[in-house]
Amino acid sequence: MTASAARAEPAIEVRGLTRRFGAFTAVDDISFDVAAGEVFGFLGANGAGKTTAIRMLIGLLAPTAGTARVAGFDVATQAEQVKRHIGYMSQRFSLYEDLTVRENITLYGGIYGLSDDAIAARTRDLATRLELERELDERVGRLPLGWKQKLAFSVAVLHDPRVVFLDEPTGGVDPMTRRQFWERIYVAAAEGTTVFVTTHHMDEAEYCDRVSIMVDGRIAALGTPAELRARFGVGTMDDVFVRLARPGAAA
């Protein structure tokens, strides 16, 4: 994580971020920092407010109170700049299945304003890295799921965003593919991209530099996986999660 040391400013800076829907508070006054180049795990049970929080950070939802700065820009007032400097891979598969691998890369390269030369160079580069040279002109829909997801990730970081948000990126794939996927994440982080990832696979939480666990709209715990295991006196992140999400059950 040499690239992260170069930048003093946190990649994500959240202060008192709150979102209410009517009387319901989905995200309740959360604060945290994510350092540049860090792999930050954002955990929580379904309905804990993860998705609402991530939607505010990527500029899809306006905060009710509090501030959040992503890549140095305020999400409420500088949403356009934020969008230029982040990548996003949604829960659902985000490439176009009826377009070829090359066309998908060209599309997203074009949307992020890369030049034709840059797009061509990155297409070659990406094909070599993912060993997709022969599939470049295949429709994405014909690729196996694991490849699709690796490709979706590579496309999300195609424009070298400062921060990439991954919302449940490994849903529905086998452990082996998940491992390969995480190798891609480490490569991106090593190159200086901050990775903000939500997951409900607790083994994946172990791969993160730091994790936060949301319960009922608040951040109930935040630290490195080792710290959290030590604090709760348990052996795995899974147990940490169970303690926090269902305190009664684990006591």
Added chain:
Amino acid sequence: MSARATPPRRGAQRTLGAFVRKELHHILRDRQTLVILLLMPLVQVLLFGYALRTDIHDLRVAIVDPSPDARSVRLRDRLEGTPRFRVVRTATTALALEDLFRRGEADVAVVLPARFGESLGRGEPTEVLLVADASDPNTGTIMQAYVRAALAGFEADVTPQAGGPVRIRVESRMRFNPTLESANLFVPGLIALVLTLVSALMTAISLSREKERGTLEVLLVSPLRPWQIIAGKVLPYLGLGFAITCLVLLAARLAFRVPLRGSALLLLAESVLFTIVSLSLGVLVAARTESQRAAMLGALVGTLMPTALLSGMIFPIASMPGWLQPVTFIVPARWFVVIARGIMLKGTGLAYLWRETLVLTGMAAILLVAATRSFHARLD
């Protein structure tokens, strides 16, 4: 790869270009839909032209003539001589009529008064009773109009000095559609229908597909602005709509010799305007629905049905109930049908169609803004 270049600012056009190309790929790659989209208008032209005619051929006429003389026979000859009519019965009393109608053997009966010829000869006013089988009211009205036209022609022959409101009305209608061909009336409406189908329905489906698959979210997180997403969706379908308009016009011309008396350029320009209105409606429908299926239903009920039923393309607005007529004002196709009929059948120019054009332009402006807003609205 590690060079963290800030994407260039000039991107707006490039970005849009990349997006439009992607939409074109979608359209061209979905061969099945594309073929349907191109064939359907042609099938509809043929259907409307051949099957759904409201003009009636082979009209079966019964004539009741209590006191036949030279003049009344001349009238009978005239009716029989009209290619559209077939005289099935000539009687001296009206008693047989009831039975004839019940058995469905006659469509219209012309009942002459006693001493019809004598009164006519003296220049006295005469009353001719017209009875039509109006089990289908529209058809009944049309059949009456045909017979009235024939009677007026006869009246003019026999007593050139006579003139009544009936004759004038008939004449004015014949001027633009002398043979009362319904294909002429349908084709402008058909263009509206097909354009609505392609633009409103297809954009609604394509946009809600992106919503359903989650790709729309990725687009909204990207630097693409809402207007660019909408423009990217709208432009390719605008092109497709344009191509289909040309296709329908050509098919109508070749198959039914439907005239294009006015400016083709003006008609195409107005079609583009109407397409923009429909496309915006499609975007709005997609913004308010959560699935492709719902969007399709929404587009069908919200745009296609009003276009078919309330635009005046099939059912004349003038024959709608009074409370319904103002409702047609909010149906874009109602205005477009007037414009298209004007240009195609009457050769009217913008000088007479500016009001309708203005209404459509206003609708396009309001709907485009509303469609773009509907994207912002999703974010809160």
